[in-house]
Amino acid sequence: MLDDAASADLRAFFGERFSTARPLLDQHGQGESHVTAPPPWAVVFPETTAEVARLAVLSARHGFPLIGWGAGTSLEGHALAPQGGVTVDFARMNKVLAVYPEDMLAVVQPGLTREALNEELRATGLFFPVDPGANASLGGMAATRASGTTTVRYGTMRNNVLGMEVVLADGRIIRTGSSAPKTSAGYDLTALMVGSEGTLGLITELTLRLHGQPEAVSAAACAFATIAEAVDCVIATIQTGLPMARIEFLDAATVAACNAFSGTDLPLRPQLLVEFHGSPAGVAEQAERFREIAAEFGCDGFQWARAQEDRNRLWKARHDAYRAILASRPGCKAVVTDVCVPISALAEAVEETRADIAASQVPGPILGHVGDGNFHAILLIREGDAAEAAVAKALATRMAERALRLGGTITGEHGVGFGKLPLMAAEHGPGWQVMGAVKRALDPEGRMNPGKLVPPG
Amino acid sequence: MLDDAASADLRAFFGERFSTARPLLDQHGQGESHVTAPPPWAVVFPETTAEVARLAVLSARHGFPLIGWGAGTSLEGHALAPQGGVTVDFARMNKVLAVYPEDMLAVVQPGLTREALNEELRATGLFFPVDPGANASLGGMAATRASGTTTVRYGTMRNNVLGMEVVLADGRIIRTGSSAPKTSAGYDLTALMVGSEGTLGLITELTLRLHGQPEAVSAAACAFATIAEAVDCVIATIQTGLPMARIEFLDAATVAACNAFSGTDLPLRPQLLVEFHGSPAGVAEQAERFREIAAEFGCDGFQWARAQEDRNRLWKARHDAYRAILASRPGCKAVVTDVCVPISALAEAVEETRADIAASQVPGPILGHVGDGNFHAILLIREGDAAEAAVAKALATRMAERALRLGGTITGEHGVGFGKLPLMAAEHGPGWQVMGAVKRALDPEGRMNPGKLVPPG
Numbered sequence: 026m027l028d029d030a031a032s033a034d035l036r037a038f039f040g041e042r043f044s045t046a047r048p049l050l051d052q053h054g055q056g057e058s059h060v061t062a063p064p065p066w067a068v069v070f071p072e073t074t075a076e077v078a079r080l081a082v083l084s085a086r087h088g089f090p091l092i093g094w095g096a097g098t099s100l101e102g103h104a105l106a107p108q109g110g111v112t113v114d115f116a117r118m119n120k121v122l123a124v125y126p127e128d129m130l131a132v133v134q135p136g137l138t139r140e141a142l143n144e145e146l147r148a149t150g151l152f153f154p155v156d157p158g159a160n161a162s163l164g165g166m167a168a169t170r171a172s173g174t175t176t177v178r179y180g181t182m183r184n185n186v187l188g189m190e191v192v193l194a195d196g197r198i199i200r201t202g203s204s205a206p207k208t209s210a211g212y213d214l215t216a217l218m219v220g221s222e223g224t225l226g227l228i229t230e231l232t233l234r235l236h237g238q239p240e241a242v243s244a245a246a247c248a249f250a251t252i253a254e255a256v257d258c259v260i261a262t263i264q265t266g267l268p269m270a271r272i273e274f275l276d277a278a279t280v281a282a283c284n285a286f287s288g289t290d291l292p293l294r295p296q297l298l299v300e301f302h303g304s305p306a307g308v309a310e311q312a313e314r315f316r317e318i319a320a321e322f323g324c325d326g327f328q329w330a331r332a333q334e335d336r337n338r339l340w341k342a343r344h345d346a347y348r349a350i351l352a353s354r355p356g357c358k359a360v361v362t363d364v365c366v367p368i369s370a371l372a373e374a375v376e377e378t379r380a381d382i383a384a385s386q387v388p389g390p391i392l393g394h395v396g397d398g399n400f401h402a403i404l405l406i407r408e409g410d411a412a413e414a415a416v417a418k419a420l421a422t423r424m425a426e427r428a429l430r431l432g433g434t435i436t437g438e439h440g441v442g443f444g445k446l447p448l449m450a451a452e453h454g455p456g457w458q459v460m461g462a463v464k465r466a467l468d469p470e471g472r473m474n475p476g477k478l479v480p481p482g
Numbered sequence: 483m484l485d486d487a488a489s490a491d492l493r494a495f496f497g498e499r500f501s502t503a504r505p506l507l508d509q510h511g512q513g514e515s516h517v518t519a520p521p522p523w524a525v526v527f528p529e530t531t532a533e534v535a536r537l538a539v540l541s542a543r544h545g546f547p548l549i550g551w552g553a554g555t556s557l558e559g560h561a562l563a564p565q566g567g568v569t570v571d572f573a574r575m576n577k578v579l580a581v582y583p584e585d586m587l588a589v590v591q592p593g594l595t596r597e598a599l600n601e602e603l604r605a606t607g608l609f610f611p612v613d614p615g616a617n618a619s620l621g622g623m624a625a626t627r628a629s630g631t632t633t634v635r636y637g638t639m640r641n642n643v644l645g646m647e648v649v650l651a652d653g654r655i656i657r658t659g660s661s662a663p664k665t666s667a668g669y670d671l672t673a674l675m676v677g678s679e680g681t682l683g684l685i686t687e688l689t690l691r692l693h694g695q696p697e698a699v700s701a702a703a704c705a706f707a708t709i710a711e712a713v714d715c716v717i718a719t720i721q722t723g724l725p726m727a728r729i730e731f732l733d734a735a736t737v738a739a740c741n742a743f744s745g746t747d748l749p750l751r752p753q754l755l756v757e758f759h760g761s762p763a764g765v766a767e768q769a770e771r772f773r774e775i776a777a778e779f780g781c782d783g784f785q786w787a788r789a790q791e792d793r794n795r796l797w798k799a800r801h802d803a804y805r806a807i808l809a810s811r812p813g814c815k816a817v818v819t820d821v822c823v824p825i826s827a828l829a830e831a832v833e834e835t836r837a838d839i840a841a842s843q844v845p846g847p848i849l850g851h852v853g854d855g856n857f858h859a860i861l862l863i864r865e866g867d868a869a870e871a872a873v874a875k876a877l878a879t880r881m882a883e884r885a886l887r888l889g890g891t892i893t894g895e896h897g898v899g900f901g902k903l904p905l906m907a908a909e910h911g912p913g914w915q916v917m918g919a920v921k922r923a924l925d926p927e928g929r930m931n932p933g934k935l936v937p938p939g
Contacts, residue, residue, distance in 0.1 A: 127721060127826035170666040181664050183673070184641065199913040204889035205822040206854045207638050209627040209677055209897040210909050211935055212917045216640070216673030220666055237723035264584060266694035310763055365662040369584035397663045432661035440666040452667050456656040459924065460669045466923035467916065478668055 027066045027111070031087035035069060035111070038079060042070040042117070053094055053104070053112045059360045059417075060102035060444040065092060065112040072117045074190060074198060074229040080113060081227070082196040090475050093223040095162025096138060100361050101442030103169060103222050107476045113227060115164055121145050122230065129235040130187065130204060135164020135228045142233075151235040154179035157438065158344045164228045169440035170220030174343065177263075177396030178270045178302065179236060181438070186219050190230035194468040204232060217463070222440055223474035225467045239270070239302035243312050244336045247299065247319055248292040248326040252276060252379060252391075255295040256372040258322040259395045263368055267314055269396055271300035276379070278353075278390035279346055279403075286349030287342035292326050297395075298343055300336070350390050350403045357405040360417040364428035365399040365437030374431055378402060378424055387416050399437035426451070441478045449480070484523045484568070488544035492526060492568070495536060499527040499574070510551055510561070510569045516817045516874075517559035517901040522549060522569040529574045531647060531655060531686040537570060538684070539653040547932050550680040552619025553595060557818050558899030560626060560679050564933040570684060572621055578602045579687065586692040587644065587661060592621020592685045599690075608692040611636035614895065615801045621685045626897035627677030631800065634720075634853030635727045635759065636693060638895070643676050647687035651925040661689060674920070679897055680931035682924045696727070696759035700769050701793045704756065704776050705749040705783040709733060709836060709848075712752040713829040715779040716852045720825050724771055726853055728757035733836070735810075735847035736803055736860075743806030744799035749783050754852075755800055757793070807847050807860045817861040817874040821885035822894030825855045831888055835859060835881055844873050856894035883908070898935045906937075 027035070027045075035043045044050075045067045054064030066089065071077045084091050090110025097104060106112060115136030122132040126149050133142060140160045142153050155166060157173035165171075167189070172181035179185065188202025191214075201214035218225060249255035259272055275283065275296045283289055297319070301311040316327065330336045342349075351359055366374045375391060382389035382402055393400025404420060406413035425435040425448050435448040449457050457480055464471075464479040484492070484502075492500045501507075502524045511521030523546065528534045541548050547567030554561060563569060572593030579589040583606050590599060597617045599610050612623060614630035622628075624646070629638035636642065645659025648671075658671035675682060706712035716729055732740065732753045740746055754776070758768040773784065787793045799806075808816055823831045832848060839846035839859055850857025861877060863870035882892040882905050892905040906914050914937055921928075921936040 125824070125826065127717070128824040129721070130824070170664075170670070172664055172666075176664065183664075183670065193916070197912050199916055200911065201913060203822075203886075203891045203909070204824040205856075205885070205891045205894065206825065207629055207633065207640075207822055207856065207894055208891035209629075209820075209893045209895050210891045210902070211677065211898055211906060211914070212682075212920060213627070213640065213673045213677055214913055214916060216670045217920075220668065220670050225669075237721075260584070264586070264694075304767060306767055307764055310761060363666075365660075365664055367582070367585040367587070367661040368663065369582065399662075399664065428662070434660045434662045434665035434667045436666045437662065437664055438666050441668055445667070449668060452660070454657065455654050456658055456671055457668070459650070459656055459671060462923040463669060463674075463920055466919040 027089055028087065031083065031089055034083050034087065035067065038083070039069050044068050053114065054106070056097045056099050056102065056104055058100050058102050058444065059358065060105070060442065062102060062105040062107040065106035066109050068112045068114050070114050070117045074192065077113065077192045077227050077229050078196045078198055081192050081194060084472050085195055085470070088472070090472050091227065092474050093164065093168065093227050095136060095165030096160060098159035098161045099165065099169065099442060100439045101444035103440060103442040103477060107443055115162060118229065124149060126151060128204060131233045131235055133163055133231050133233060135162060135231065137163050139163060139166065146235065150238050152238050153233055154236050155182055155185055158347065163231055163233065167219050167228055167231055168222050170438070172394070172397065172438040174271045174273055174394055176394060177272055178268060183216060183219050185234045186215060186231055187234055188232035189215055189218055189228055191218055191226040192229055193226045194470065194473050202232065220440065222442065222478050224464055224478050225473060241305040241308040242300065242302055242336065243308050244298070244300040244330040244339055246291055246328040246339060247297050247324045248294045250294065250323050252295045252375055253372055254322040255297055256375050256395060258297065258319050258324065260368050260371060262315060262318050263396055265318065267311055269299060270302040271298065272396035273298040273343055274393050274395040274400065275346065276391045278388070279350060279392045282349040282353040282390060283342045283346055286352050287345050289342045291328070298339060346392055347403060350405065354388060354405045357407055360404040360406060360421055362402045362404065362421045362424050363436050363439040364424050364433060365397060366428050366431045366433030368398045370431035370433065371395060371398050374427060375400060377427055381423055382420060385416050385420055387413055387420065389420065397437065398433065443476050484546060485544065488540065488546055491540050491544065492524065496526050501525050510571065511563070513554045513556050513559065513561055515557050515559050515901065516815065517562070517899065519559060519562035519564040522563035523566050525569045525571050527571050527574045531649065534570065534649045534684055534686050535653045535655055538649050538651060541929050542652055542927070545929070547929050548684065549931050550621065550625065550684050552593060552622030553617060555616035555618045556622065556626065556899060557896045558901035560897060560899040560934060564900055572619060575686065581606060583608060585661060588690045588692055590620055590688050590690060592619060592688065594620050596620060596623065603692065607695050609695050610642070610690055611693050612639055612642055615804065620688055620690065624676050624685055624688055625679050629851070629854065629895040631728045631730055631851055633851060634729055635725060640673060640676050642691045643672060643688055644691055645672055645689040646675055646685055648675055648683040649686055650683045651927065651930050659689065677897065679899065679935050681921055681935050683930060698762040698765040699757065699759055699793065700765050701755070701757040701787040701796055703748055703785040703796060704754050704781045705751045706754070707751065707780050709752045709832055710829055711779040712754055713832050713852060715754065715776050715781065717825050717828060718775050718779070719772060720853055722775065724768055726756060727759040728755065729853035730755040730800055731850050731852040731857065732803065733848045735845065736807060736849045739806040739810040739847060740799045740803055743809050744802050746799045748785070755796060803849055804860060807862065811845060811862045814862040814864055817863060817878055819859045819861065819878045819881050820893050820896040821881050821890060822854060822856040823885050823888045823890030827888035827890065828852060828855050831884060832857060834884055838877060838880055842873050842877055844870055844877065846877065854894065855890065900933050
């Protein structure tokens with residue numbers, strides 16, 4: 026609980042933009058997550074970097090934690106307040122501050138969503154490529170090192186954040202990186218902040234890399250007889266160096282859910298959804314090469330989507346897959362898993378996961394950004410069914426352990442939050458303690474998003 | 483000086499691989515650098531990670547600094563010992579430990595050079611692209627976040643190191659990253675270590691991203707009437723999104739030096755050296771598009787180098803440019819500058835630099851990886867001429883200040899070492915103190931490459 030002095034200071038400074046209204050607290054106490062925590066003590070809506078810095082100073086004075094909040098789409102509880110505290114909702118810091126078309130850069134506030142940014146960029150011929158599916162905030166995407174369907178071509182947030190402004194725990198404001206395309210000037214604080222999940226500071230500004238809208242785009246859905254053939258096709262495609270813009274996998278259960286939810290008519294078999302970006306001739310060449318590779322793995326039933334409206338329909342169905350899968354078993358919630366393995370281990374990882382899920386009583390369609398070795402099982406468990414929850418948790422843990430055994434990681438793109446905290450020691454060994462040391466160096470009092478990412482205590 | 487107990491411990495453990503022989507110390511007390519320091523107290527040649535960890539433990543016990551040494555090609559004194567200490571020469575840790583062609587990864591020891599790696603990869607169809615010119619060690623390249631001629635296409639060491647094994651100041655061994663193409667599992671310790679210049683630990687193993695050898699390659703040298711037209715051509719090319727594999731600038735003085743040194747016959751005008759990678763059709767399309775753009779900026783005199791031996795001759799001349807420039811003024815040494823600016827500011831930065839150098843008494847040919855906004859002036863000063871040294875230092879400082887004013891960085895790829903230390907506060911402000919805090923968290927006694935990168939004291 027906030028003590029009276031803290032509340033008074035916050036109210037005096039933020040006025041109406043400080044709130045302890047129960048519905049608002051409840052709204053900031055849940056997310057798209059299977060992990061839960063009590064609601065925060067209060068919510069504040071800053072409008073400027075100086076206000077965020079003031080919040081950090083008040084946090085230091087009164088000792089309350091600060092938890093950043095973007096769009097609430099986190100899947101591992103990043104934006105929840107398991108140890109209490111004040112949620113910093115960036116909804117009012119959602120502007121595009123500048124676009125530099127010549128340098129292919131945009132400077133934005135953290136509360137801006139990726140879709141809003143791309144809307145503003147439409148006339149420039151540029152776009153911001155990182156696409157986690159959800160219309161997440163860019164600050165949140167940076168904080169979790171998000172990626173998604175286009176990462177196979179354009180990289181993750183790690184590759185697409187060039188610099189930041191960050192408010193530290195003591196209220197200092199730092200700028201990381203520069204507007205130059207590269208630098209060797211000291212520790213890469215930008216890369217340290219990307220993926221730090223608000224535990225080292227609050228991001229108040231981002232300099233993002235933009236990319237040219239491709240001159241030509243072509244997409245296709247292609248069906249395979251087996252998961253193994255689809256995944257082996259991905260491996261072969263990546264290894265030939267074909268510059269895929271997207272290469273997404275859906276298993277048959279995911280396809281069924283998408284068809285029912287989005288009205289697509291994809292064959293009820295394992296599918297790859299692919300996209301090619303480039304010049305018209307380049308796209309044609311890439312598509313033909315991919316078709317040849319896919320044919321070697323028994324692919325038939327290419328559904329081409331060359332017109333923009335067809336592509337939009339295809340990718341909307343893909344983006345709605347999570348909701349489609351949820352809708353496929355009414356009365357259920359989802360445990361969304363997220364592992365990433367070396368591409369050579371992808372077939373083994375997916376096949377073992379499929380068999381493990383099949384042997385359980387829990388439905389778990391599989392889909393993923395397989396060009397990166399990254400895939401998810403959406404485990405559907407009945408609300409309030411403790412036995413199913415335990416089964417799902419065990420499945421998720423085995424997926425993570427399997428990924429580690431195969432040289433991969435416990436999370437490809439969703440981050441740690443507190444959902445994945447119990448698995449960090451297994452992945453990092455003494456490196457996890459090093460993360461703790463870095464945390465203590467920047468936030469010795471542990472007020473920045475406590476209970477997340479670093480070792481407890 | 484090492485005390486007797488430290489010497490005895492080191493000699494007992496390393497035997498003949500511990501040395502205080504004067505010629506060896508002197509050899510490790512100089513580099514390709516205008517910055518100087520006394521030679522180290524001793525040199526050790528470890529052969530295993532466990533031996534490096536043992537060195538760290540002995541360093542902790544006796545309090546002597548440890549300074550990593552790769553190929554000695556650093557330009558800012560990274561591998562020198564301004565505060566004394568023991569140089570850790572990785573010459574005997576120079577193996578390729580594993581190549582995973584399916585995952586396009588190689589696991590290597592830090593003393594391996596990039597050319598030796600590519601020699602070993604030749605039969606695999608893969609290559610490691612980062613090319614700083616010098617045949618540097620891969621550990622050193624990671625430590626300085628090196629880049630070079632191919633970075634415009636393939637990225638810097640930041641993009642091409644997927645994971646590491648690092649020995650920390652207290653002797654702990656950590657592994658960062660994984661073999662998966664991406665991860666969101668906590669702080670990006672790999673990115674923190676890349677560019678940390680040995681101040682946070684000693685790199686003992688690297689997992690590197692490989693790339694497919696391009697099916698087709700074409701290169702060309704093209705001459706422009708003015709620097710401004712050459713640089714504007716670069717800006718236009720990058721902005722159209724043409725996937726250049728290399729786009730290098732040489733001013734007329736650099737061209738003259740290269741012609742004299744390497745026997746090339748390039749016109750004595752500002753030049754761009756370009757290279758295209760892709761499928762045969764893709765390369766032809768890229769080359770034609772570039773030719774059209776270059777023509778708009780008055781380019782004439784394309785010299786195509788389609789055969790591999792012609793390309794090799796062209797790029798060897800480029801790689802020998804530093805030595806060619808040194809040879810152009812006998813009895814001189816070089817102050818090699820290194821700034822990087824947003825691409826939109828490139829013409830202004832190069833032109834102001836050229837005018838500034840022209841107004842001085844010091845010759846300073848300009849060349850660079852202009853596709854990244856990165857360029858160098860090689861300032862030639864007579865050995866022992868204090869007045870010329872002062873002029874060069876002032877020119878270099880103004881270049882760095884100009885880069886900062888234009889939104890860039892004081893070093894694009896050479897790193898900080900102690901040569902660039904006086905400029906760090908201007909670039910990073912309070913962020914430099916944050917680097918110091920991270921340093922103290924991992925190396926509280928300041929034994930890892932002291933006097934470099936972070937704030938003194």
